[in-house]
Amino acid sequence: MTMTAEQATGFSGIADRIVENVERVLLGKAYVIRLGLTAMLSEGHLLLEDVPGTGKTSLARALAQSIRGTTTRVQFTPDLLPGDITGMTVYDQRSGTFEFHPGPVFATVVLADEINRASPKTQSALLEVMEEGHVTVDGVTHPVTAPFLVIATQNPIEQAGTYRLPEAQLDRFLMKTAIGYPDHAATVRILEGAVGPRAEVLEPVVELDTVRDMIALARTVHVDPVITDYVARLVEATRTHVDVRMGASVRGALALIRCAKTFATLQGRHYVVPDDVKALAEPVLAHRLVLDPESEFDGVTTTSVVAQLVVETPPPSERIAV
Structure with a gap:
């Protein structure tokens, strides 16, 4: 069953309310919130590489509060054990049985702060929990x-004592x-105390059951064969640059399609257009590439x-059937 235009309009309206609610805490960052x-509605996870103090914790907390979910924050340190993340079995002397004590990963939104530490x-x-969906x-x-949703963060500075993610x-x-620093106008509003409510008291605008329905609905967005061909050509171009x-894998191509379907519904459409692919190519594909060491030394990122491949790879010229 394919999503209808009416369903896409309703989907977009709910998503706009979530974004607007989160933006009351994270000023001027509507694109990052989207x-x-x-990522959440595509059943994936988000990696933020940013300097401290840009609102990563606020994003996770506000997003969870907006959908009436739960949130946890884990500060990653060298002495953190796997059981501190997933939970562990503890023996109860009174009952004579072992009981599972869930870890912080059992939440709607999990902030893994400085995962590379x-x-x-x-x-x-x-990462195993992220992939499998269970412990x-x-x-x-x-x-x-x-x-x-796992929102993991990396600090691009102070790399001493860190374990780089393979x-x-x-x-x-x-x-x-x-996320990046706020612009001047947003900074002034923050300093003037015009941010609004704290994320801890942010009122939910949608229920978790509705979000689950949105996840299922996003899978039904129409993707024309010319769009899949466009994504395939774009991914293949990363391997020959x-x-x-090392270019993007098939997993990267599938991720781009999944995200483009969800992103299209956020715009109120029940079908994917090339602009959806272009808008998401960098956040979905860039971290999957491995550069040649000499090129990296020369400043290539x-x-x-x-960005170059998006410009050089021609989008489909045929009319998209919907």
Whole structure:
């Protein structure tokens, strides 16, 4: 069953209310909020590489509050253990049984702060939950909540004592972006105290059941064959670029299609257009590329490579059937 125009309009209206509500706390960052919402509704996860104090925690908390969900924050440190993330089984002496104590990963929105400061073993525990959607402890499987969104952060400065995420693990994140500093007008409003309510007291605008319905509905967005061909050509171009040692995988292509379907509904459309693909190419594909060391030394970045390929790869010229 394909989404109808009326369903797309209703979907867009609900999404706009969520974005507007979160923006009461995170001023002037509607695009980043939409990316976070797109990741959630596409059943993926978001990686933020940003300096401290730009509102990463506020984004996670406000997004969870807006959909009447729960949120947890985990500060990743070198001594953090996998059980501190997933939970563990504890023996109850009174009942003589083992009880599972869930970890912070059992929440609607989980903020994994400075994920690159934890050991690779702990990083893998979180990434496994992100991929599988459940935790297995002592042979017992415990599903996480739905919807389930991990917002992981990396600090681009102070790299001493960190464990860089391998390329294979970066590929697990649906999108990577940055919040960035607010513009002058937003900064002035923040300093004047005009931000509005704190995220802790932000009123929900939608129920979790509605969000689950939106996730299912986003899967039914129409994608014309010429769009899939466009995405395939764009992904294949990343593998042959002169500055790229390893291009985007098929997982990256699938991620771009999933995000484009959700992003289209946020605009009130029940079909994907090339502009949806162009808008999401950088956050979805850039972190999946591995540059040639010499090109990287010369100042080439993965974002500049994707931007170049978006310009050079011709979009479909045929009329899109809807």
